[in-house]
Every structure is written in C-alpha cells, then in structure tokens.
Amino acid sequence: MTSTPPPPSPQSGRAALEATDDRLPLHVRLRELLLDRIRTGEWTPATPLPGEIALADDYGVSKGTLRRVLGELVDQGLLERRRGDGTYVRRARLDHSLHRFFRHGSADDTLPGSRILRWETAPADAEVAGRLELGPGDEVLTLRRLRTRDESPVLVEDIWLPLPRFAPLAEAGPDALGPLLYPAYEKLAGQVVGGASEDLTIRACDQADATLLGCGAGEPVVVIDRLARAHDGSPLELRVSRGRADTFRYRIELT
The missing domain is CATH 1.10.10.10 (Winged helix-like DNA-binding domain superfamily/Winged helix DNA-binding domain)
Known part of the structure; x- marks a missing residue:
C-alpha cells in the first residue's frame, strides 16, 4: 500500500x-x-x-x-x-480569438468544426526552432488543421509543438483532441498556455491553401502568426492561421 x-x-x-x-x-x-x-x-x-x-x-x-x-x-x-x-x-482564453474574426455563413459564436489534416513528428526547421527556442535538430509535433463553420472552410492552421514537452499528446494521437486545443494541451500533456502574442498580415493565397479554403490562388488571405507561452515565459506553441480576406472582420470598442 x-x-x-x-x-x-x-x-x-x-x-x-x-x-x-x-x-x-x-x-x-x-x-x-x-x-x-x-x-x-x-x-x-x-x-x-x-x-x-x-x-x-x-x-x-x-x-x-x-x-x-x-x-x-x-x-x-x-x-x-x-x-x-x-x-x-488563469487559463488564457485564446481558442475562440481567431475564429471570431472570420465569419462564413453564420454570425453567432457557435464552436467551429475542426479536422486534423496532418499529424507528424519531425525535426524543426531553423525558423521554427528559433521561435520555439529549440536546439538544432530538436523534434516538434506538427499539425495542420482545417476549421469550418456550417461545413464551410474558414481557417487553415499550421501548428508546431516542442518535444518532448508534448510527447504525451503526440502519443495520444489526433483522435484524442477535441475542437479546442488548449484544453487538450492541459489535459494530455500538462501544458497550460498563459498568454500569446500575435502578428497579422495579408498575403496572396498559395494553391494548397486555396484548395482548402475554396478560393482562387493569388486571392488575399489574412495570416495570423501566434506564439503562445507558458506562465514561465517559455514558448509552448507556434501557430500560423490563414483565412480568406473576404470573410475577415475586425472590430474593437474604444472608450
């Protein structure tokens, strides 16, 4: 005993x-x-x-x-x-922050659909390793995810998670994830997101994203680059999300 x-x-x-x-x-x-x-x-x-x-x-x-x-x-x-x-x-409440900027067929705040298109572990390239403060050749879990609303594509996301920090998540596999990733990070790997920084840019859509988003190659897409960190300041997640510019809406109340 x-x-x-x-x-x-x-x-x-x-x-x-x-x-x-x-x-x-x-x-x-x-x-x-x-x-x-x-x-x-x-x-x-x-x-x-x-x-x-x-x-x-x-x-x-x-x-x-x-x-x-x-x-x-x-x-x-x-x-x-x-x-x-x-x-x-406090948990960072970021899972809905991207989706609220993209409206496609619905103006409510219902939970978007989520489909994992890619799930693999591989050595991080130099840019990803630098952003996640990893060493040369360190491995990451990489995900590509499609977010939908009313069965229509809204966002394509590429996500990189450092290993072995997220090894339990990698072992659990994509079927263990729900529509929201941060609760899964906490439940499966014990990793709590404390905050994040984001950069927003506009670029021409490449053919791969155009096929997934249902738009033409070369059309404008909004790109949101997010680096999420733990409470100790260490990088937890690098995420690059792309959505069609014609469904993007930004609103802020200023007082």
Missing part, C-alpha cells in the same frame, strides 16, 4: 521567504515566491490555491499583504478569482 506523503510543513513558506533578499520590500519577495509556484506548475487552473488565511500563515505574513500580492497577480492576468469557488491560476 502506497503511503500518502505528509503535507508540507507550516514553516516551509516562511523559510522560503526568510531566504529571500530582505533588502527588497516584503510584498515583492512574496510575489516572486508565489510566481515560482505558478511557473513551475505546482499550482494549476484545475485546483484552487490554498485559502488566504492558510497562505498568509504559511508565509508568516499578514492577510493584507497576502491579499495585495494576490491582487497584483490577478491584475497581471496570472490568477483569477471565481466567485464562491476560490482563486485559480
């Missing part, structure tokens, strides 16, 4: 805090310690953080100091408070 490991010592947080540079303000030192627990994956979006009283006692700080630091992490988008349920590491 496997024994359950004992809970961490109530002094573990206090000892860690005492080991930090006391020339820095207390709340700064505490924030870095909590950040470490997010970056290392000790805290995840699936389980709430310990309660404020327990955390304050663990680190030997006042509840007010602890609340201040948690508030700063919420403001930074690293944590979120769920009413009546506690405080959690």
Whole structure:
C-alpha cells in the first residue's frame, strides 16, 4: 500500500521567504515566491490555491499583504478569482480569438468544426526552432488543421509543438483532441498556455491553401502568426492561421 506523503510543513513558506533578499520590500519577495509556484506548475487552473488565511500563515505574513500580492497577480492576468469557488491560476482564453474574426455563413459564436489534416513528428526547421527556442535538430509535433463553420472552410492552421514537452499528446494521437486545443494541451500533456502574442498580415493565397479554403490562388488571405507561452515565459506553441480576406472582420470598442 502506497503511503500518502505528509503535507508540507507550516514553516516551509516562511523559510522560503526568510531566504529571500530582505533588502527588497516584503510584498515583492512574496510575489516572486508565489510566481515560482505558478511557473513551475505546482499550482494549476484545475485546483484552487490554498485559502488566504492558510497562505498568509504559511508565509508568516499578514492577510493584507497576502491579499495585495494576490491582487497584483490577478491584475497581471496570472490568477483569477471565481466567485464562491476560490482563486485559480488563469487559463488564457485564446481558442475562440481567431475564429471570431472570420465569419462564413453564420454570425453567432457557435464552436467551429475542426479536422486534423496532418499529424507528424519531425525535426524543426531553423525558423521554427528559433521561435520555439529549440536546439538544432530538436523534434516538434506538427499539425495542420482545417476549421469550418456550417461545413464551410474558414481557417487553415499550421501548428508546431516542442518535444518532448508534448510527447504525451503526440502519443495520444489526433483522435484524442477535441475542437479546442488548449484544453487538450492541459489535459494530455500538462501544458497550460498563459498568454500569446500575435502578428497579422495579408498575403496572396498559395494553391494548397486555396484548395482548402475554396478560393482562387493569388486571392488575399489574412495570416495570423501566434506564439503562445507558458506562465514561465517559455514558448509552448507556434501557430500560423490563414483565412480568406473576404470573410475577415475586425472590430474593437474604444472608450
């Protein structure tokens, strides 16, 4: 029978805090310690953080100091408070962000269809390796995915995921994926997307994309280049999405 490991010592947080540079303000030192627990994956979006009283006692700080630091992490988008349920590491909500810009036959926000066209592991080329901060010859899992709405093609996406970080996903195979990838990254490989940066450009559609998107070669397509990162800042996913320019719509409310 496997024994359950004992809970961490109530002094573990206090000892860690005492080991930090006391020339820095207390709340700064505490924030870095909590950040470490997010970056290392000790805290995840699936389980709430310990309660404020327990955390304050663990680190030997006042509840007010602890609340201040948690508030700063919420403001930074690293944590979120769920009413009546506690405080959690925040998941980046990016799965719908691309699709809302492309409308094809429907103006609602129903979940788009998803079909995997390619699934393979291979050494990353120089550009992909550089973007994902990999070494020469390091392998990646590559996906090509077609997104649809009302059975009509909307987006073609090429996705690169670093190995062995995503080895469990590669082993699970495409049938294990649902229509949203980020929940699958978390469930199958334990990888949580903390944020992303995107660049948007326009280019002429090549013949391969034209066949998939149902348009003519040379017609304009919108290209969205996304680099998603974990909470520790390391690259998790490189994604290049293409959609027909005539179905693209961008809207933002400015106040």
